[in-house]
Amino acid sequence: MKIVVQRSKQASVTVEEQITGQISYGYVLLVGVTHADTMEDVTYLADKVANLRIFEDDEGKMNRSLLDVGGEVLSISQFTLYGDCRKGRRPSFVExxxxxxxxxxxxxxxxxxxxxxxxxxxxxxGAHMEVELVNSGPVTILLESPTRS
Incomplete structure (x- = not known):
């Protein structure tokens, strides 16, 4: 799995002109799944997202987690995270x-x-979505589940 984590002050997602999800403070997550992923990857990354310390503490250091600050998540499925652009000009999504x-x-x-x-x-x-966010910082982190041999 791959997840793009964006620290956000506010965010929403719209499908066919209807807001389907909205948060005030937390993370916007773009979540990509590959065919080799398992529930082990799900558990690993959920724990990583919940406990990732990228919110500032009282001294301005990134030292607080989503759980620490009581933040929310706007989660967006994003198969294009597995787009391979190394060959040609159009991405391949076989992964x-x-x-x-x-x-x-x-x-x-x-x-x-x-x-x-x-x-x-x-x-x-699977829907065409429009995502709006105010990226705070900006802070954007890429997380991936552990590589399997």
Whole structure:
């Protein structure tokens, strides 16, 4: 799995001119799933997201987690994170998981975050979405599940 984490002051996602998810303070997550991902990856990355310390403490250092600050998550499925642009001019998405499997792991990831006590909002899996956010910092981090041999 790959996740782009963007620290946000506010964010929303719109599908067909309807807001389907909205947060005030926390993370916007772009979540990509590959065919080799498992529930182990879901658990690892949910824990990493919940405990990643990229919010400032009283001294202005990135030392507080999403759980520490009571932040929310706007989670967006993003198969294009597995786009391979090394050959030609059009990305290849052969490393992205098939939609049914990707949706299963994406939903499991969001559920795992909720089990950890984080309020999660989402877009609609597979839909054309418009995402708006105010990236605070800006802070953007790329997380990946551990490489398997």
């Amino acid at each position: 992205a998981a098939k939609p049914d499997y990707a949706k299963e792991l994406y939903e499991a990831f969001n559920n795992k975050l909720e089990e950890l006590g984080i309020h999660v909002q989402t877009g609609i899996f």
